[in-house]
Amino acid sequence: MPVVKIKDPETGEWIIAKNMTGNVNDSTFVSDEYDATQDQVDEGRKFYVAGERLTGTRPIISAQQTVLTAKTPSKTIPRGAHDGSGKVYIVPEQKTVVPGITEQSVIPSEGKVLSEVVVEAIQTEEKSVSPSEVDQTVTPSDGKYLSEVTVEAIQTEEMTVAPSEEDQTVIPSDGKYFSKVTVKAAPKTDLSGVSATADKVLLGSMFMSADGVLTEGTMNDWSGDLLSSLSVSSDGSGLTAKSPVNGYMTTESGLYLSNESIVSAAGLTADKIASGNTVFGLTGTGGGMKMKEETLTPQFKYPQNGYCYITISAGITAEFVVISFYPLFTDLEAPSNVRNIIYDLRNIVVPDYTPVSLSSQYQGFSWIVHQGDGVAHPEGQLINNGQNITLAFAQSGYSNFYAMVTGWKVFGK
Incomplete structure (x- = not known):
């Protein structure tokens, strides 16, 4: 026998009919096929399932007003019964932007959402510029932009100049530029009478x-x-x-x-x-005066006991001697200009380490003269009298000094 449920007319609740007699087919009842659960029935509401009386647990949500903004772009709708008066909505606004030369960010007001952004039209203007001899900067008026810049045509002129014995400066008219300057040919001088x-x-x-x-x-x-x-x-x-x-x-x-x-x-x-x-x-x-000359293939004279020796076999009584050489600090250094040292052996006394007039690069470079005995003779007149002349070059403070001799001349009798 099925369970019979009768709705209480006062409370609206369904109750199970017990000890019923007669034809129950005419009664209103709930069959065992009802499968509602408590979370599907409003909170506090009673219902029967399979003859069991249950109370609903689905919460009843009161009316809510929710405004969506850029900061709150979404709203989660909670589970429950709603009375239909709640709202989820946005507050739109419109903004206008004046164009500029830099990027602009358009941000809605607090609690609002942009529904429209109006960018105003660019205010343009045209300008004309006269040509000039110097650079020109063309700028628009305040709040405007240049739509067109017209550079006026150059005003040109031609000029003809007569030749003159003096320098001439040709200047164009005010506001104009030369397109051509013609200088007339000078008249040919008549040289027939020369x-x-x-x-x-x-x-x-x-x-x-x-x-x-x-x-x-x-x-x-x-x-x-x-x-x-x-x-x-x-x-x-x-x-x-x-x-x-x-x-x-x-x-x-x-x-x-x-x-x-x-x-x-x-x-x-x-x-x-x-x-x-x-x-x-x-x-x-x-x-008269005799001269003996010898041109040498450039050769290095290496230091010996601190000197670079050059021996000249004059064969005459020498009165003057000219030595051509390169002074070097190292045998790998490229030669500079040839140095020519001229000495009057009749009158000049050459003491030991007498500086030779050279450039500042060779300051301290000195030479002394030996006669054929190989001993320095810093005193007395240096007359050859037929002997060999030995020139000793020295460089104070440099042990790697060299001399590259290219030739010599001896003048005497």
């Missing part, structure tokens, strides 16, 4: 030749020489002084063009002129 030649013009003076070439004169100027009539013989007397060869003199006699030679009255005689040489037509018979 008859001067180089031998008729003083040495060092320039003239324009008949063919239009700037030319230097070649005529000697003897204005500083005083000539007088001399009677000199072949040994220095009996010859009459003549004018210089092809020269010019500012004397009453004017211009001389003579191929004759002259002899002065200064006591010049043949024995005072080196044999084989001719001075003013007088052939010398004297001994």
Whole structure:
């Protein structure tokens, strides 16, 4: 027999009918097929399942108002019974943005959500610029942007300039620029009447030749020489002084063009002129000065006892000596300019370690002279008298000093 449930008309609850008689098919009842659970029935509500009276546990949610914002973008709806009056909503707002030259962040007001962002139209303007000789910066007015910049066309002009002997500065009209400047050709100089030649013009003076070439004169100027009539013989007397060869003199006699030679009255005689040489037509018979020269393949002279020795076999009584060499601090150093040291051996006394005049790089470089005995002779006159001359180069403070000799000349009798 099925369980019969009868709804209490006062409480609305269902009760189980017991000790019922008669036809129960006409009664209202709940069958065992009902499967509601307590969490599906409102809290405090009674119900029957399979003849068992149960109380619902589903919470009843009162009305709630929830505003969604950027900080609270969502809302979780709790489980329970709602009366339908609660709301979950947003508060929209609209904002307007003025365009700028930097990025802008548009943020809604507190508790609101942006429904629309209006970016105002850019305020534009056009500007024109006149060309200038200097750079120009074109900026828009405050709150505006340049939609167009027009650079005006350059105002040009042409000018023709006549040639002049002086420098000329050509300046365009105010506000204009030159598109072309024409300098007229200089008129050609008429040189048809030019008859001067180089031998008729003083040495060092320039003239324009008949063919239009700037030319230097070649005529000697003897204005500083005083000539007088001399009677000199072949040994220095009996010859009459003549004018210089092809020269010019500012004397009453004017211009001389003579191929004759002259002899002065200064006591010049043949024995005072080196044999084989001719001075003013007088052939010398004297001994004169002899020279012995030797050019060497550049060779290193290494230090020995602190000196670099160079031995010269003169074979003559030396009065002057010229040494050409490179001073080096190391045999691997590239040579600098050749040093030429000239000494008058007749008069100069060379003490030990006398500085030689060199650049600051070689300050302290010195040399002394030895005669053939290999012993330093810092005192006395250094006359060779036929002996060998030994030059000893020394570098104070440098043990790795070298000399590269390229040649020497000895002058004597």
